[in-house]
Amino acid sequence: MNAIALRVVRAITETSDAVSLELVAESGQPLPYRPGQFLTLRIPSDRTGSVARSYSLSSAPHEDSPLKVTVKRTAGGYGSNWLCDNAGPGTTIESLPPAGIFTPSSLDTDLLLLAAGSGITPVISILKSALAQGSGSCTLIYANRDEQSVIFADELTELATAYPDRLVVVHWLESVQGLPSLPTLTGLLANWSDRELFMCGPTPFMDAVVDAAAALDMDRGRVHVEKFVSLAGDPFADIEVEDTGDTAGVEVELDGATHEFAWPRSSVLLDVLLARGVAAPYSCREGACSACVCRVVDGEVKLLRNEVLEREDLADGYVLACQAVPVTDTVRVTYE
Known part of the structure; x- marks a missing residue:
């Protein structure tokens, strides 16, 4: 789990039901991101210990300012109401790194x-x-x-x-x-x-x-x-992969490096990557966001759940690593 501690430095009232929270990393290190990406925040809960909710960044990477998420209250929405009512200067919130592919490939495009x-x-x-x-x-x-x-x-x-x-x-x-x-x-x-x-x-x-x-x-x-879907599980939980002995071979290209290993058929690709120390991107781990999207260039996988990829995306080989299990004996995947 690669959670980051963020501290609220300012709360800005945008409308009667929307608040922007400016955030800085407790480590003091800048957090790189791309325009259109989001944060998944760990919000305290008396009932379950915590809940995870994703909120888009309304700040822009070129701005010399803190990260900013903007939260609008939703009726019955635990996360949005907690943040609007409780988050203020000094509040510390755990977050997963910025994620998502809702971002232009070029800023020079109309x-x-x-x-x-x-x-x-x-x-x-x-x-x-x-x-x-x-x-x-x-x-x-x-x-x-x-x-x-x-x-x-x-x-x-x-x-x-x-x-x-x-x-x-x-x-x-x-x-x-x-x-x-x-x-x-x-x-x-x-x-x-x-x-x-x-x-x-x-x-x-x-x-x-x-x-x-x-x-x-x-x-x-x-x-x-x-698209965002409320998360039911805990993306902050530790990763566990059972080695059942029934495996496929997988080759993964990520950040200019190629990784090859055995892929237990009972485990999704993301869990296998994280368990082996590969820093693969992810957020919800439920097939409800696009943070872990990658492309199968050889072989075949099955998605256990998919809330975000369209038919055309699937036809082009795009899959969600957090929901992909192998079908063929060998699979090649790229994040490039």
Whole structure:
């Protein structure tokens, strides 16, 4: 378990139900991350000892500032309510390293960004990074219940003012325009359908955006969706791998190094990698995020659970290491 101790240095009220927490590592060491990534936090619980919840980073790597996660209260949501009510300057929270693949391959690409509600959190990290460090144009379509629900309203205004030739911000307010429908979204997206698309928000919103993108024949490989599912297990728990003797051979390419070893068929790939000291990326360990995604280049695996990969991703060989068990006698995997 590679947990990091983070200390809250400031709590910022964004809206009546959203708070941003600025965090620094207790070690004093900077924590590298990419725009659009998230942290998985270990939140104390009187009932279970702790619960794990993932929150996107709303800060951007180029900013000379602490890490920042933005948390919006959800009805009955233990993690979000605990953080909003209890986390303040001096609070220490354990976290897994930044993770996730909801991040542009190039900041120079023209981007179409869609967010609803707290889905703005990873999107604004991407937006700030692209504007400050890239050369492309960005369009943000941001849906909210009403004007008071708009998170980062002032920051978005400042960005639009600072980059008038490269940024268009379109606000969609349910109180004024109603819920965005498929025809409406299709019309909105049509002006920028040749761009790389990143979206985050409630599932019905993202499903409608995916359908609108399909109606416009947008390249599915250029449509990126960030999904979160509440975690039931404990990704902070120690890893245990049983050597049953029934194994497959696996070759894994990660960070420029190649690792070869026996893969017990009863264990998922991520557990085997971690048990052998390989620093493979992960977060939820439940197939509910994309942090551990890798690609099978030879052989076959089976996924025990999959909440995030689409049919097209699977067809391209992408799998979740935390849910993959071997089918063939040999498997080759790459994280590159």
